[in-house]
Amino acid sequence: MSYCPKNNLLNLLRRGSKFFRKASNSAAPTAAPTSTPGQASSFAAGISSTSAINDLHILKTRLCIIGSGPAAHTAAIYASRAELKPILFEGWMANGIAPGGQLTTTTDVENFPGFPDGINGIELMDRCRKQSLRFGTQILTETVNKVDFSTTPFKVFTDSKAVIADSIIVATGAVAKRLDFPGSGEGPGGFWNRGISACAVCDGAAPIFRNKPLAVIGGGDSAMEEATFLTKYGSIVYIIHRRDTFRASKIMQQRALTNPKIQVLWNSAVVGAYGDENTNNRVLGGLKVKNVLSGEVSDLKVSGLFFAIGHEPATKFLDGQLELDSGGYVVTRPGTTLTSVHGVFAAGDVQDKKYRQAVTAAGTAQLFFILFGIICFVWVAWQPWKPNITCKRLDHRRVKLIDEYPSGCSIMVGSSG
Ligand SMILES: Cc1cc2nc3c(=O)[nH]c(=O)nc-3n(C[C@H](O)[C@H](O)[C@H](O)COP(=O)(O)OP(=O)(O)OC[C@H]3O[C@@H](n4cnc5c(N)ncnc54)[C@H](O)[C@@H]3O)c2cc1C
Numbered sequence: 001m002s003y004c005p006k007n008n009l010l011n012l013l014r015r016g017s018k019f020f021r022k023a024s025n026s027a028a029p030t031a032a033p034t035s036t037p038g039q040a041s042s043f044a045a046g047i048s049s050t051s052a053i054n055d056l057h058i059l060k061t062r063l064c065i066i067g068s069g070p071a072a073h074t075a076a077i078y079a080s081r082a083e084l085k086p087i088l089f090e091g092w093m094a095n096g097i098a099p100g101g102q103l104t105t106t107t108d109v110e111n112f113p114g115f116p117d118g119i120n121g122i123e124l125m126d127r128c129r130k131q132s133l134r135f136g137t138q139i140l141t142e143t144v145n146k147v148d149f150s151t152t153p154f155k156v157f158t159d160s161k162a163v164i165a166d167s168i169i170v171a172t173g174a175v176a177k178r179l180d181f182p183g184s185g186e187g188p189g190g191f192w193n194r195g196i197s198a199c200a201v202c203d204g205a206a207p208i209f210r211n212k213p214l215a216v217i218g219g220g221d222s223a224m225e226e227a228t229f230l231t232k233y234g235s236i237v238y239i240i241h242r243r244d245t246f247r248a249s250k251i252m253q254q255r256a257l258t259n260p261k262i263q264v265l266w267n268s269a270v271v272g273a274y275g276d277e278n279t280n281n282r283v284l285g286g287l288k289v290k291n292v293l294s295g296e297v298s299d300l301k302v303s304g305l306f307f308a309i310g311h312e313p314a315t316k317f318l319d320g321q322l323e324l325d326s327g328g329y330v331v332t333r334p335g336t337t338l339t340s341v342h343g344v345f346a347a348g349d350v351q352d353k354k355y356r357q358a359v360t361a362a363g364t365a366q367l368f369f370i371l372f373g374i375i376c377f378v379w380v381a382w383q384p385w386k387p388n389i390t391c392k393r394l395d396h397r398r399v400k401l402i403d404e405y406p407s408g409c410s411i412m413v414g415s416s417g
Contacts, residue, residue, distance in 0.1 A: 056162040061087045064156050064163045065137075066144045067171030067314075069101025070358040071348025073128035074365035075169045080135035087138045087163055089156070090129075094143040095175050095314050100125030102173060102349070103358055106202065107193050112358055124358075144172075149321045149341045167343050170322070170330060171365060172314035174349040174356070178307050179217065183273030183284075191273050191305075195284025200226035200306045201357065204233050208283055209304040211235050215287060217270060218308035219243060224252035226308045231261040238300065239264045242292055265300075267293045273305065313350050322346070329353050337367050 063079050065072050068090030079086040090099035098104045103121035110118040133139060142158035149168070156163040176198035178184065186192045197203040200216065204226075214234035216227040219241040230237045239256065244266045246253050256262050272288035275281025286301040313329045315322075323331045323340035330339055330346040337345040348361035 055160075056157070057160055058162045058164065059087060059138075060153075060164045061085060061138075062166045063087070063169065064154070064165035064167075065089070065169045065171060066156065067091070067101070067169075067173055067348065067350070068099045068129070068139075069103065069125070069171060069173045069348055069361060070128060071173070071350075071361040071365040072101075072169070072171035073125075073132050074362040075171060075347060076132035076137040076139075077128075077135060078366060080132060080137045083136075085136055085138070087140065087165070088132065089140050089142055089144050089158065089163075091143045091172075092141050094172070095312075097173075097175060099141060100129065102176065105193075106197075106199070108206070109202070109358065110205070111202070143317075145317050147318060147321060149344055152343060154344065168345065169337070169365070170315075170318070170339070170344065170346040170350055171348045171361075172317075172350050173361070174311040174313040174329075174353075176307065176311050177309045179270065179309065181271055181273065183275075184270075191275065191284040194282065195276075195303060196273065196305045196307075198307045199356075200230050200308065204230050204304075204306070209233050212303035213238070213301060214304040214306070215240055215270075215300065215302045216306045216308050217241075218310075219246040219248060220308070220310065221248045221252045222310065223308035224248045224256040226306055227256050227262050228259060230304075230306065231259055234261070234304065237262050238302065240268050240270060240287075240289060241266060242269045243267065265289060267291055270305070271297060276303070311349070311353065311356070313353075315350060327353060335367075337364060 063084045063086040065075050065079070065086050065088040068088070072088060076086055076088050092099070100122060103109060103125050106121040108118040109115070109121050109124055112119065112124060129139065140161065142161060144156055144158055146157040148155040153164045153166055154168050156165060156168065178198055183189060183191055184196060195208065210233055212234055213236045214230050215238040216223050216230065217240045223239060224246070227237045227239050239262060241264060257264070268289050269292055270287050271290045274285055274288070276283050276285030284303055284305060286299060287305060288297050289300045290297045313327070315324055315328050315330060321341065322344060325331050330351040332339055332346050332351045337347050339346050347365035347367070349356050352360065352364065
């Protein structure tokens with residue numbers, strides 16, 4: 001893309017008048033980005049006709065990011081460095097996960113570049129959060145429970161706030177499903193993160209699993225993939241499945257069933273986990289496995305147990321306003337972050353059921369800026385005689401300039417379609 005300085009003045013005048021028209025029509029204030037609950041009623045009509053909206057604190061932004069994992073913070077870092085002043089809702093125990101996302105549920109992250117000795121998952125996400133704040137992201141510790149993507153600007157609601165935004169990034173991630181049985185949880189008597197995990201690719205290479213018997217629960221493609229992956233590290237890998245057939249694809253089954261290090265326990269369910277006496281019960285020592293046909297419970301000595309029973313993407317709050325696939329994941333156009341609604345983007349695990357890693361989640365969020373979406377940059381430096389122009393918005397489908405925004409204004413614009 002290139003700029004013709006001659007046309008800029010014309011564009012400026014044309015867009016400027018358009019801006020003032022829009023700004024004067026807009027129900028929201030343009031100078032102050034926020035309003036108090038008391039002030040909200042004056043422009044509530046522009047958002048919703050319900051009376052409840054009057055009690056909400058209303059904010060305006062060019063970009064609202066929903067989520068707080070690696071994808072959300074990568075988007076926030078890029079957006080705030082581009083001076084988009086994003087608002088990020090990090091959630092409050094949304095789907096049972098603390099702000100910071102899935103990595104807050106694990107201990108050491110050893111495959112994120114830049115940390116040769118590994119880094120604690122909570123600390124990594126804390127650093128991401130600080131980096132987002134450093135460049136001006138406004139972080140709100142609230143869970144988004146409703147959205148309105150039917151018209152632009154979009155609206156995003158929490159219990160106490162409504163945000164009016166030109167663009168949205170949905171980065172609400174997914175939750176790895178876990179089973180609940182004695183010994184499966186956190187805290188005293190539980191072996192979660194002390195031998196039990198929900199991510200073989202993330203944790204399988206840990207020293208406590210090396211050359212030890214391991215187990216995977218599940219019968220789908222993920223279970224086959226994780227079991228096959230774990231054979232690199234474990235002495236033997238048991239797949240524990242409660243039925244007598246897998247629902248995994250034939251090719252994945254074939255790969256697992258012909259692997260000499262994999263053994264399947266059919267019609268079986270784990271009913272308990274216990275500690276390893278040699279370590280004073282600090283780590284997992286074995287499982288109680290029940291044959292669901294005979295009811296017989298047997299002992300299975302393993303040092304690792306991996307749940308591979310699926311993930312649940314955090315998309316319920318979207319209430320059908322974005323196209324989802326049969327598993328509830330947001331559908332994005334291949335290789336992009338574009339969703340079914342123009343101006344709404346999705347990044348990270350909420351739209352990725354294949355890779356599901358911190359680094360890929362961050363990568364998809366960064367795509368938003370590199371390939372499509374809003375490109376905003378300061379060109380005051382080389383156009384000092386037009387100091388009030390800071391940003392240009394591109395039509396992300398055709399990659400052409402469609403709008404210029406005066407600096408410091410929070411104008412409301414329509415879809416770039
Ligand atoms: C136990 C475990 C260990 C892992 N270990 C590794 C590892 O070592 N290396 C690695 O690369 N990957 C690892 N992963 C995978 C990695 O955590 C994920 O791929 C990554 O966190 C996905 O990032 P995300 O940004 O898409 O979303 P998430 O990390 O899932 O974060 C989404 C966040 O959005 C918030 N949220 C959800 N809904 C709302 C809402 N309505 N409003 C506001 N906020 C909301 C949630 O609270 C959540 O915090 C692990 C996963 C698990 C479960």
